[in-house]
Amino acid sequence: MRAAAASGADGRFAARICSGGRPGGGYRLPPAALQAIVDAARSPGLSLSPRRDIVAVVQTPPLPGIAEVAQPELKLAGLRINPRTCSSSRFSFGTDLALLDVATRKERRIGGLPRGLRVSDLSWSPDQRHLAFTHVSLKGERGAVELWVVDLAEGKARKLSPQPLSTVLTRGFNWLPDSSGLLVHWRPAGVGKAPVGSGIPSGPIEQDSTSDGHVRQLRTYQDLLKSEDDARLFEYYVTVQMAIIDLHGKARLVGAPGQFSRTSLSPSGEYILTQSITRPYSYIVPVSSFGERIEVRDLHGDVVHTVANLPLEEGLPPGNDAVSDGVRHVSWRADAPASLAWAEAQDGGDPAREVVDGIRDLVLLQAAPFRAPPKVLARLTMRYAGIAWGRDDVALINERWHKTRDYKQWMIEPAHLSTPPELIYSGSYEDRYNSPGSPVMRADANGFPRLLIGPGTTVLLDGAGATPEGDRPFLDRLSLTTRHKERLFQSAAPYFENVAAVLNDDGTLLLTTRESPTERPNYYLRDLTKPEGEQLTALTSYPHPTPQLKDVQKEQIRYAREDGVELTATLMLPPEYDAARDGPLPMLMWAYPQEFKSAGAASQTTGSPYRFNAVSYWGPAAFLAMGYAVLDNPSFPIVGSGDEEPNDTYLPQLVASAQAAVEEVVRRGVADRHRIAVGGHSYGAFMTGNLLAHTRLFRAGIARSGAYNRTLTPFGFQSEERPYWQAPAVYQAMSPFNSADKIKDAMLLIHGAEDSNSGTFPIQSERMFQAIKGLGGTARLVMLPNESHAYRARESILHMLYETNAWLEKYVKNAQPR
Numbered sequence: 001m002r003a004a005a006a007s008g009a010d011g012r013f014a015a016r017i018c019s020g021g022r023p024g025g026g027y028r029l030p031p032a033a034l035q036a037i038v039d040a041a042r043s044p045g046l047s048l049s050p051r052r053d054i055v056a057v058v059q060t061p062p063l064p065g066i067a068e069v070a071q072p073e074l075k076l077a078g079l080r081i082n083p084r085t086c087s088s089s090r091f092s093f094g095t096d097l098a099l100l101d102v103a104t105r106k107e108r109r110i111g112g113l114p115r116g117l118r119v120s121d122l123s124w125s126p127d128q129r130h131l132a133f134t135h136v137s138l139k140g141e142r143g144a145v146e147l148w149v150v151d152l153a154e155g156k157a158r159k160l161s162p163q164p165l166s167t168v169l170t171r172g173f174n175w176l177p178d179s180s181g182l183l184v185h186w187r188p189a190g191v192g193k194a195p196v197g198s199g200i201p202s203g204p205i206e207q208d209s210t211s212d213g214h215v216r217q218l219r220t221y222q223d224l225l226k227s228e229d230d231a232r233l234f235e236y237y238v239t240v241q242m243a244i245i246d247l248h249g250k251a252r253l254v255g256a257p258g259q260f261s262r263t264s265l266s267p268s269g270e271y272i273l274t275q276s277i278t279r280p281y282s283y284i285v286p287v288s289s290f291g292e293r294i295e296v297r298d299l300h301g302d303v304v305h306t307v308a309n310l311p312l313e314e315g316l317p318p319g320n321d322a323v324s325d326g327v328r329h330v331s332w333r334a335d336a337p338a339s340l341a342w343a344e345a346q347d348g349g350d351p352a353r354e355v356v357d358g359i360r361d362l363v364l365l366q367a368a369p370f371r372a373p374p375k376v377l378a379r380l381t382m383r384y385a386g387i388a389w390g391r392d393d394v395a396l397i398n399e400r401w402h403k404t405r406d407y408k409q410w411m412i413e414p415a416h417l418s419t420p421p422e423l424i425y426s427g428s429y430e431d432r433y434n435s436p437g438s439p440v441m442r443a444d445a446n447g448f449p450r451l452l453i454g455p456g457t458t459v460l461l462d463g464a465g466a467t468p469e470g471d472r473p474f475l476d477r478l479s480l481t482t483r484h485k486e487r488l489f490q491s492a493a494p495y496f497e498n499v500a501a502v503l504n505d506d507g508t509l510l511l512t513t514r515e516s517p518t519e520r521p522n523y524y525l526r527d528l529t530k531p532e533g534e535q536l537t538a539l540t541s542y543p544h545p546t547p548q549l550k551d552v553q554k555e556q557i558r559y560a561r562e563d564g565v566e567l568t569a570t571l572m573l574p575p576e577y578d579a580a581r582d583g584p585l586p587m588l589m590w591a592y593p594q595e596f597k598s599a600g601a602a603s604q605t606t607g608s609p610y611r612f613n614a615v616s617y618w619g620p621a622a623f624l625a626m627g628y629a630v631l632d633n634p635s636f637p638i639v640g641s642g643d644e645e646p647n648d649t650y651l652p653q654l655v656a657s658a659q660a661a662v663e664e665v666v667r668r669g670v671a672d673r674h675r676i677a678v679g680g681h682s683y684g685a686f687m688t689g690n691l692l693a694h695t696r697l698f699r700a701g702i703a704r705s706g707a708y709n710r711t712l713t714p715f716g717f718q719s720e721e722r723p724y725w726q727a728p729a730v731y732q733a734m735s736p737f738n739s740a741d742k743i744k745d746a747m748l749l750i751h752g753a754e755d756s757n758s759g760t761f762p763i764q765s766e767r768m769f770q771a772i773k774g775l776g777g778t779a780r781l782v783m784l785p786n787e788s789h790a791y792r793a794r795e796s797i798l799h800m801l802y803e804t805n806a807w808l809e810k811y812v813k814n815a816q817p818r
Contacts, residue, residue, distance in 0.1 A: 039062060054102065076223065125175050182244070191239070215723070307330055341377060552615065553572065588666075662697050737771060748784045
C-alpha cells in the first residue's frame, strides 16, 4: 500500500509550492499565464434522460489537489483500489447536480443533496421517474460509497442504501428493468478488517512454465499480485454481496457473497447474468485474464444455468487478431426477454491457424430456460466486433480483422436464422472518408440499448464525416431494404457541429454541440423541420474559458512527405502575431505516430479548421501564452502496405514526416528552423526520443511518460504484433535507448512515479536519463509523486508546465544557430 501524504495539524495535506529551481524545492509554479489556463473553468457533464427531455447537469470541479491524489492506494491484480472507500481509485467527482428542462431551457435545483457532494456515477431509471447516483463520502480516515436517488417529481435526493457499496470492479448499482428498484453490490456485512500479512515470508514465490510448444503473448503488466498475502487482500476487496433494494430502501439479499466482476439483469428482470473470478490467480497477468465462472441466476441468487467455466489465461496466441479460446463477450440480447448471445473462436483464438470454410468466429444465441442447445446466429470470417439489436427481423452484426484493417457489417434476422445475412457495408476501418457512421441507438422501456428503427426498416447513422477539407459530422437515414441513403444533417462552415443525441424517432430533432474557432462548444437544439435560419435554439451558454487567448490563430495545413504521403497538422499562432511583421517564432511541435496499412488512409485529413481553439494545460497549445508557435498533431503515419509491417521502416518514415513538418513551418515563415522543440506523451514520448537520436531537427525534446527500450516490451507494443524474438532487428532499431549516445540535444523526461500503463514503467524514463547522463548528454528527469500515466493533481500539472516552460526558455527560445 502506498503511504499516505504527510498531514498538517488540521489533518489536511499541505503541498509545498515554490518558484525556486533548486533540487528538492517542492512543487513549483509556472508563469501566471500558464497558471490561468490550469485554473480555467471546466464545462459540466450532461446526462440525457430516457425520454430525452431532461438533462442531468453534473458540475465539473477544478483539478484535485495532491492530497486527494495521494490517498492510500492498493495495487492488486492490475487494479488500483482505495481501501478507505472500497472502490477503484479515482480523483475527480461531480460537485453539484441539477436538472435542465430541454424544452424550456430552465434549470431546476435538487434539494436534499449530501454536503460536500462527490458524485462518481449516475443512472436514470428506465421510466425516468428517478435518478440514482453514488456519492463518495469521506469522514476523517473513513469513507464509503453511498447510493442516493433523486425523485424527479419531488425534486429531492435521499440516501437509499443503508449499506455502503463496493465499486472496485463495477459501479455498484443497476436499475431493475421495471424501475421498481436496483440491483446493488454491497460491501459484505461482518467481513471484518482487511487481512494483514505478517511481513515474514513463508517461503519463496514460485512460478512454473511447462513446454507445450505454444507461443503466447505476455504483455508487460503492472500492479500485479506478488504473494499469497496479496491474493487474500485482493479477495477481500473484490468480494461483494448482491442485493435488491426497492425505492423505499427495503433490501433483500441475493445469494451469498462472491467475487462478482460483472452482474447484468435480463430485459425481463427474471434472471441475473453473473461473472465470478476464480482461482488460481496469476503473478504475470491482471484480473482481466483470471479464470471466470459465467452463470445465470434467479433473483434469489440460485444458479439456474452455467454458461461457461473459463480458465486462467496467461497470454494469447501471437497477433492482434488473437482472442481467447472458448466463450467470450457474453451478454443479454437487448430485444428479447431472456436470451444470451456470445462469440466462440473456431481457430482456438489463433489467427495463424487454418479454419474450415474460412469461419473464424461463431456467434451463438440461447434463450431461457437454457435447456435447448444454442443456435448459430452468425458465421464470421473475421473477429466478432459487436451487435446492435433491434427487433426479431433486424439486428446489425459487425466483424473486423486487424491485420488487413477489413471491416464488415451484416443485417441478420435473429428470429429467422434460416434467412441469409445481408451485407450492409464492407471496407477498411482506416478509411475515414468512406466510413458510413454508427447506428443510432435508443434505450427501450427496460433501459436496454436498441436500434432506432424508422418506417420502412430505416436506421439512422451518425458519423464524423471526414473529408479532404476536414471533419463534417453528419446524420444519415439508411433504408436497410433498398440501401437508399438520405442525408438529414451535415455540419457546415464556419462551424463544427456534432450530433450529441437524436431526440425524436424520425431524426428531425437533434441535440448538438456547436463550436467555432472562437466559440467554445455549447449545446443546441436543432429542429430540421424548420427553415435553415430558424433551426437552432441555444440550450447552454458556457463562456470562453480562456478569454485572454480568444484570438489565437489556427489553420489546418496540408503538406507532403518526400514519398508522396499527404500529411496534415493544426498550426496555431499567438494572438495578434503577424509573420511578415514579427518574423519567425520559436515553435513546439507535439505529435503521436499512428500505424496504417495503406498510404491512402494515412494521407486522409484529420480534424477540422472550425473546431474551437481550445487551449488546454495538457497539450502544446498552452505555450501560445508564452509566445511560441505550436504545430499540434502533425501526421506521423507509419505505413506498411500488403505483407510489409509498418514498423519495418519506422525510423525512415518517422524522420521523413518530421522533416516535412519542419520544412513546411519554416517555408511559411512562422517558425525559426533553429528554435523548434518536439514533444509528446506516451508513444509520442517514444517518438521524441527517436527524433532526438536520429535527427538534429530539434533543439530540445519534451518526453512525458514514455518507453524507450522495446526489449522491455518484448511481446508487442502499439500495433506491433510480432514478439521480439521474431523481429529483433526491428525492436533494437526502434529503441532510442540503444542510440542514446547520438542524442545531442536537450531532452526533458517527465514521468508519473506510479505509472500503471502497460509498457511505460517509470524505469523506462529512469534508465533513459541515466544513459544520456552517463554519455555526457543534456537531460533532466522529473518524477511526479503519486501520479499514474496521466497526471491528475493540480500541483503536478502546474509543476509539469513549470518544467516544460523552463526547458523551452533555456534550450529553444534563447537558442542560437548551431
